[in-house]
Amino acid sequence: MVVGDISTGTEVLVIGAGPGGYVAAIRAAQKGLDVTLVEKDAYGGACLNRGCIPSKALITASGLAHEAGTAEEMGIHADPAVDLARMIEWKEGVVDRLTGGVEKLCKANGVNLIEGAASFVDDQTVRVAHGGDGQGSESIEFEHAIVATGSRPVEIPGFSFADEHVWNSAAALSAESVPDRLVVGGGGYIGMELATVYAKLGADVTVVEMLEDVLDPYEDDVKRVVRKRAEDLGIEFSFGEGATGWSEASDGGYLVHTETEAGEESTYPADRVLVAVGREPVTDGLDLERAGIETDDRGFIETDDRTRSAVEHVHAVGDVAGEPMLAHAASKEGIVAAETIAGEPAALDQRAIPAAVFTDPEIGTVGMTETDAEEAGFDVAVGEMPFNASGRALTTGHTDGFVRIVADADEGFVLGAQIVGPEASELIAEVGLAIEMGATLEDVAATVHTHPTLSEAVMEAAENAQGQAIHTLNR
Amino acid sequence: MTVKEFRLPDVGEGVAEGELVSWLVAPGDRVEEDQPVAEVETDKALVEVPSSYDGVVEELFVEEGEVVPVGDVIISFRVGGADGASADAESGDTKPTDAEPDDSEPTSVEAESGSPSRRTFAPPSVRRLARELGVDLSAVDGSGPGGRVDERDVREHADAEGSDPDEDDATDPKPVEMDTGDRKSAVSKRGSAEGAGATTAAEPGSGPEPAGRDRTLSTPATRKLANDLGVDLDDVPTDETREGEAFVAEEHVRAYAEASARPDDEAAPPAGEGGSGVETEPTPADPATDAPGETIPYRGVRRTIGERMEQSKFTAPHVTHHDTAEVDALVAARERLKPRAAEVGVKLTYLPFVMKAVLAGLREYPILNSELREEAEEIVLKDEYHFGVAVATDAGLMVPVIEDVDEKGLFELAAEVSDLASRARDRSLAPEELRGSTFTLTNFGAIGGEYATPIINYPETAVLGLGAVEKRPVVRERSGDGTGHEVVPASTLPLSLSIDHRVVDGAVAAEFANVVMDHLEEPLLLLNE
């Protein structure tokens, strides 16, 4: 048997195996398309290897240690000893299981997996450079491509991730020991989650933030709950200052230098500094321009509501296609890309994408805030339920926070919710469903919720918005 | 939002019809005004037909390859789509082929929007349905509380809006499954024209009539079976119900799949046998469908190889010529040269010798180093000697190319072959290294065996397969007295030469083989090459 020239061809080429790419690849294969998935580093992308999953593993583990050591009120006296190396090993085990699972799922669905870094040759061909010495490269022709190359932490002047004492989020998730003093540059969700982890593991943590508060996109009363709790954990905050650089200190540690807008300088002693000031899309090395694709001024690929770039048969999904830079948004976009390519009428028509912050306590939000709804012209009804009025919250020992639900006053349609408190990341799902289904406050309030659970707070908030809450005073 | 039909425009002076060569769009695609939607060939030229609208392709009315008279409707678009974009696109066009007036009432082009708070509330499944049916949700009056839109509202709206009574069968939206649709329903589409004709005259060309339900209950195992057999559960006839819904069991699926898949001749019952054309009764299960076994996806490299094989074998009529070279002298020559090759780090195999021998053959019979260009009706004799060498790899067969065999020495060829082969195995060959061969060699003897019928590396004209070099019995004149014959062991190399019989005849192939053998049997001749 003889075959000529094989430059492999594929119907759908997916670049990047994060939650955007691998989901797109599997769905496209399920639709009967011939799919090739190229990944240069590790299956699962940032999310599984150095983002969502490892951070949540350490948040749980450090939270457990901290909680066990601070439950005297419940009659528990303990002084847990933390073996960080073992904790990190456990986390890696979780990651390995999930990334191995992604690889298996891809194979089981008939996705061709190729390891290497892809770059466009033209709008029908990519070249994949295999890692390692003398591994060479191959070219793959495609009918459709899905770019899912994700994002990476932004470096700021004065701090190089190449320095051992300068961490990005990935380094903070595989540390060898708990630093005595940690300075966190950036009070966004990644900075706050990791600040909490290290505070609970015993580090002295200082968060330096350019703005006047943490967690910029959230409402003041939501932020306040998280910041207060962080302060209780011993985290110190310096607002209105940006980190500008570092120098060595006489005690063998470092000094982190900051500056206010007015030019006032300060220094903070530290053993490690975590820079978590944002993430930027990964498009370098892709040679997008050879496929005729341009990026916007922040480097993102612009796409339409079916995830198509300006070059129609090239889609972009996930972090590389812009906000919201969240794993579940990436996956949804991946599905729409695959189904669109399969000729189905898929579109990014969701009403809302939920978001969660895994601080202590957690934040979960979906849809519109009260202000958003007013700006959109709705006559707004708002209901709240504080967790300190929830039986279940009291029995968990976590009563900070509240559920707020936002609805259209005329017809009662649920438009959004902000939850801060225990398990907020889970509780928000119910409101997400309500929004997508066009459910009303009445629908949510009349649905029987299990007692005693935190989810009752959602029901109560809906009742409160109708002026009929049982366990809170109606406003 | 409206549906606009588009007729084949007058594509050139006096042209009355054209062949629709290919569609450049498919249903569901968004098109812009002036974007080419089809290629049409007239007896004068191949022209691209541009769209007159901004909109979404609704339906294609003509198959590729069909000859269409100018003025016939070939495609329809929905304009002023769900996103409310460019609802007035149709006004701008002045071509004579402009859409005929809408035959439904002049509804549409809704005042999009309303106040911001009038956003449409509809669950995701309904939003998707709306897109599928091309319905603008904001134009639908929701029947639910507060105007919430449900599935029925969308279907009713689509019905009211639809112009063509044939098209608005709401239970059968035309999803845009141009690719997958075929695969899924392959079974229900095949089947017997004649067999079915006896009972379902109305629908020639199909097996048992698909039931076409909206909803069917069954167990997961049955669903899986249906999936494996390519049967749509909603099409499987059944009398059973559960909770008021049709219920399908495994045996129904099997019976339906069988009846649908039976090829014409089998399905046509012998005359006088009751004449009940189609069997819907369960029949003994076919062992093949009964135990589907493991399925391996036919994709990627495997499929590429398959497609090339198909193209070659179904395009070029192959003839394979077999002969055997006696190669004792060659074996000896290689033994003598091997250590010298090793000194310069080269592992010397028989392949470089064979390449040189083939080179000698091709110089004498250039027709075997050629390519038939069917379209141009010409045979191109190549003046370069680029040999493909088939290499088995984990991913499948690859054929890296050794260029300019006529300009390279034996050792050079040997070194190049082993380099290309090892890089083929770790998939690090550049695409250029797999292109441009003029003649191909396949050394299946490396694994074992004597003869084969190699498939030509299309569009080349010939391929030479090499068996294993081994001692085999040969008949020779008894040495000395010249009085008789004896059977003696000798090293032999079995050759299998496939040729494209369109280009060259068997006699030439045999003569070429003789030259090659001559050079293998007397390797000193290779000094000429």
Ligand SMILES: Cc1cc2nc3c(=O)[nH]c(=O)nc-3n(C[C@H](O)[C@H](O)[C@H](O)COP(=O)(O)OP(=O)(O)OC[C@H]3O[C@@H](n4cnc5c(N)ncnc54)[C@H](O)[C@@H]3O)c2cc1C
């Ligand atoms: C610390 C941290 C915590 C987070 N927590 C959460 C959370 O709790 N919830 C949440 O929703 N999101 C979270 N995120 C964000 C989430 O990780 C991202 O939104 C998500 O990973 C984006 O998925 P993606 O598929 O777009 O890209 P990625 O996951 O970044 O994957 C892109 C992949 O493409 C590969 N790649 C890049 N270029 C090439 C190329 N040229 N060729 C081949 N492969 C290439 C990369 O190696 C990578 O594997 C977190 C992020 C961080 C850093």
